[in-house]
Amino acid sequence: MELKxxxxxxxxxxxxxxxxxxxxxxxxxxxxxxxxxxxALGMGLAVIFVMSLASFFTFLLYKYILxxxxxxxxxxxxxxxxxxxxxxxxxMIIEKLSPALYQSLGIFLPLITTNCAILGVALLNIxxxxxxxxxxxxxxxxxxxxxxxxxxxxxxxMAGIRExxxxxxxxxxxxxxxxxxxxxxxxxxxxxxxSGMKV
Amino acid sequence: xxxLSEFTKGIWKKNPILxxxxxxxxxxxxxxxVSNAFWMSIAAAxxxxxxxxxxxxxxxxxxxxxxxxxxxTVIATFVTIVELLLNAFQPAVYKSLGIxxxxxxxNCIILGRAEEFASKNGVLASILDALGMAIGFALTxxxxxxxxxxxxxxKLFGFTIIPGMEPSxxxxxxxxxxxxxxxxxxxxxxxxxxKK
Amino acid sequence: xxxxxxxxxxxxxVTAFVAAFALSHVNKITAxxxxxxxxxxxxxALSVVLPGFAAGNEKTDGSGDNAFRYWEGEKNVDDAAVKxxxxxxxxxxYSGDVKSMVGVDxxxxxxxxxxxxxxxxxxxxxxxxxxxxSRTIWDIGKILSGKLKEEKTHxxxxxxxxxxxxxxxxxIEKAGDWTPAKEQALLEKxxxxxxxxxxxxxxxxxxxxxxxxxxxxxxxxxxxxx
Numbered sequence: 001m002e003l004k005x006x007x008x009x010x011x012x013x014x015x016x017x018x019x020x021x022x023x024x025x026x027x028x029x030x031x032x033x034x035x036x037x038x039x040a041l042g043m044g045l046a047v048i049f050v051m052s053l054a055s056f057f058t059f060l061l062y063k064y065i066l067x068x069x070x071x072x073x074x075x076x077x078x079x080x081x082x083x084x085x086x087x088x089x090x091x092m093i094i095e096k097l098s099p100a101l102y103q104s105l106g107i108f109l110p111l112i113t114t115n116c117a118i119l120g121v122a123l124l125n126i127x128x129x130x131x132x133x134x135x136x137x138x139x140x141x142x143x144x145x146x147x148x149x150x151x152x153x154x155x156x157x158m159a160g161i162r163e164x165x166x167x168x169x170x171x172x173x174x175x176x177x178x179x180x181x182x183x184x185x186x187x188x189x190x191x192x193x194x195s196g197m198k199v
Numbered sequence: 200x201x202x203l204s205e206f207t208k209g210i211w212k213k214n215p216i217l218x219x220x221x222x223x224x225x226x227x228x229x230x231x232x233v234s235n236a237f238w239m240s241i242a243a244a245x246x247x248x249x250x251x252x253x254x255x256x257x258x259x260x261x262x263x264x265x266x267x268x269x270x271x272t273v274i275a276t277f278v279t280i281v282e283l284l285l286n287a288f289q290p291a292v293y294k295s296l297g298i299x300x301x302x303x304x305x306n307c308i309i310l311g312r313a314e315e316f317a318s319k320n321g322v323l324a325s326i327l328d329a330l331g332m333a334i335g336f337a338l339t340x341x342x343x344x345x346x347x348x349x350x351x352x353x354k355l356f357g358f359t360i361i362p363g364m365e366p367s368x369x370x371x372x373x374x375x376x377x378x379x380x381x382x383x384x385x386x387x388x389x390x391x392x393x394k395k
Numbered sequence: 396x397x398x399x400x401x402x403x404x405x406x407x408x409v410t411a412f413v414a415a416f417a418l419s420h421v422n423k424i425t426a427x428x429x430x431x432x433x434x435x436x437x438x439x440a441l442s443v444v445l446p447g448f449a450a451g452n453e454k455t456d457g458s459g460d461n462a463f464r465y466w467e468g469e470k471n472v473d474d475a476a477v478k479x480x481x482x483x484x485x486x487x488x489y490s491g492d493v494k495s496m497v498g499v500d501x502x503x504x505x506x507x508x509x510x511x512x513x514x515x516x517x518x519x520x521x522x523x524x525x526x527x528x529s530r531t532i533w534d535i536g537k538i539l540s541g542k543l544k545e546e547k548t549h550x551x552x553x554x555x556x557x558x559x560x561x562x563x564x565x566x567i568e569k570a571g572d573w574t575p576a577k578e579q580a581l582l583e584k585x586x587x588x589x590x591x592x593x594x595x596x597x598x599x600x601x602x603x604x605x606x607x608x609x610x611x612x613x614x615x616x617x618x619x620x621x
Contacts, residue, residue, distance in 0.1 A: 027223040077275040116224040173388035181381030265403035276414040287428035
C-alpha cells in the first residue's frame with residue numbers, strides 16, 4: 001500500500017507536476033545549463049542529490065526543532081542555510097570526483113543554492129502535510145528525489161532540442177533567449193497531457 | 200559615480216529579467232494576475248532595498264569566504280519579515296502568492312545585486328541600484344501580468360473585461376507564461392537591434 | 396588555515412543570532428493578527444453553512460492527524476428545535492489540500508459549504524472561490540467613486556452544493572459554469588457542475604464532503620449511544 005503511494009508521488013513530481021514545466025520552478029539553471037547535454041546531465045544529477053538530501057534534513061529540522069519550539073518563522077532562514085551548506089558539500093565532492101565536470105558547470109554549481117526548485121520542494125514537503133502524515137520523512141525524500149528527476153528530465157529534453165537549434169535557420173532576433181522560452185512553452189504544453197492522470 | 204544612471208540602468212539597459220536574465224522563477228509564476236504582480240513587486244522591492252542597504256553597511260567586516268552565507272542570512276531575514284507582515288495584514292495576498300513569498304530569498308536578482316553591487320559600493324548608490332532594479336522588475340512583471348490576466352482570465356485586477364467571454368486558459372498556465380515571455384524577449388531584441 | 400576559519404564562523408554565527416533576534420520580535424508583533432484571521436474565517440464560514448442557526452460549541456473527536464472538528468447548531472422552527480451540524484474536512488486537490496466547512500441538516504441535506512483554504516491554480520481550480528461579479532473594468536470610475544458597491548455573494552461553485560444530499564453520491568456534470576437555469580436539473584440528479592478545466596478541484600471538494608459526512612455520522616452515532 002505504501003509503495004503505491006510513494007510510486008504515486010514519484011510519478012506526480014516527475015510528470016504530472018513537473019517542477020520546471022508545470023510549477024515553473026528552477027528556471028535560472030534550466031536556461032543556463034541546458035545548452036549542452038553532458039553538462040545538463042551533470043547538473044541534473046547534482047540537483048537530484050541536493051534535493052533529496054535537502055528534503056531529508058529540512059523535514060527533520062522542521063518536525064523536531066522548529067515546530068516543537070514554536071519558531072516556525074525561522075523556517076525560511078534555516079532551510080536556505082541548510083541548502084547552502086549541502087551545495088557547498090556537493091561542490092567539494094564533484095571537484096574531487098570529476099574536475100572536468102566541475103570546470104564545465106562553472107558558476108552554475110554554487111548557483112544551485114539559488115535554484116528555487118530546491119527551496120521549493122523543501123517548502124512543498126511541509127505544505128503537502130507530510131509532517132503529520134505516516135512515513136512523512138520517506139514521502140518527503142521521495143518527493144525531493146522525484147522533483148530532481150523531473151528537473152533533470154526537463155533539462156535533458158531542453159538540452160537535446162537546443163543542441164539541434166544551434167544549427168537551425170531562424171530570424172536573428174529570435175535566437176537565444178526568445179526561442180528558448182518558446183521551446184520551453186511547447187515542452188510545457190506537451191507535459192500538460194499528463195495532468196489529470198490518476199495514479 | 201553617476202547616481203542617475205545607477206538608478207535608471209535597472210529599468211531598461213540592465214533590466215534584471217529581460218537583459219540580465221535573472222529572477223525568472225517568480226516572474227513566470229506570479230504574473231497570473233496583475234494584483235499578484237503588484238504585490239510581488241512590492242515585496243521584492245522591500246527585500247532588495249533593505250538587504251542592499253545592510254550589505255553595503257557591513258561589507259567591510261564580512262570576510263570573503265563566508266560572504267555568501269551571510270548575504271543569504273540577511274536576505275532571508277528580510278524575506279521572513281515580509282512573510283510575517285503579509286500574513287498578518289494582507290492574508291488574501293499571502294495565500295495568493297503562496298510559496299513564492301519565501302522563494303524571494305532565492306530570487307537571483309537580490310543575491311545577484313548584493314554580490315555584484317552592494318558589496319562593493321556605498322549605501323546611497325546601493326539604494327538607487329536596488330530601486331532601479333525593483334522598478335525594472337515591477338514593470339516587466341506588470342506587462343506580463345497584464346497580457347496573461349486579460350487574455351487568460353478575461354480580467355484585470357480581478358475585474359472582468361468583456362462580460363460573458365470565455366478566455367483562453369492556456370495563458371494562465373505554464374505554457375502561456377513561457378510563450379509570453381519568449382515573445383516579449385523577441386520584441387525587445389527587435390527594438391534593440393533597430394536602435395543600433 | 397585554522398585562524399581563517401574561526402573569525403568567519405564567528406561572524407556568521409553572530410549574523411545568524413542577530414537575524415533570529417530581529418525575527419522573533421517581528422513574529423511577536425504579527426502573531427496575534429495572524430491567529431485572529433483563522434478564527435474570523437471560521438466564524439464567517441459557520442454563518443454561511445448554518446444559515447439562521449445558532450452555532451453551538453465546537454467539539455473535536457480524535458486528535459492530531461485524526462482530529463475531526465464539528466459544531467452543533469440549533470434553531471427554532473414553529474416552536475420545535477431543529478438541529479443541524481457543521482464540520483471541517485479537507486481532501487487533496489490539484490496542488491495541495493482543499494479545506495472546506497460543510498453544513499448539513501439531520502437528514503444529511505447540505506445546507507451550504509464554504510471553502511476555507513485552497514491553493515489551486517488561479518484561473519482554473521481557484522475559481523472555486525470566484526465570486527461572479529457584475530462589475531467590469533469599465534465601471535472603474537463608478538467603483539472608485541464608491542457609487543457601485545458590490546454585494547458580497549457566495550461563490551457560485553460553492554453555492555450549488557446547497558440542497559444536495561451528502562448521504563448519496565454527488566455526481567459531477569461537465570456542463571459549463573453554473574447558471575440559475577441549471578439549478579433544478581442538477582438538484583434532481585444530486586450533481587454539481589464542474590469548473591471548466593478543473594474537475595480535480597471539484598472532485599476534491601466532493602471527496603471531502605463524503606469523508607466528513609461519514610465521520611460525522613459515526614461520531615454522532617457514538618454520542619447517541621452514550
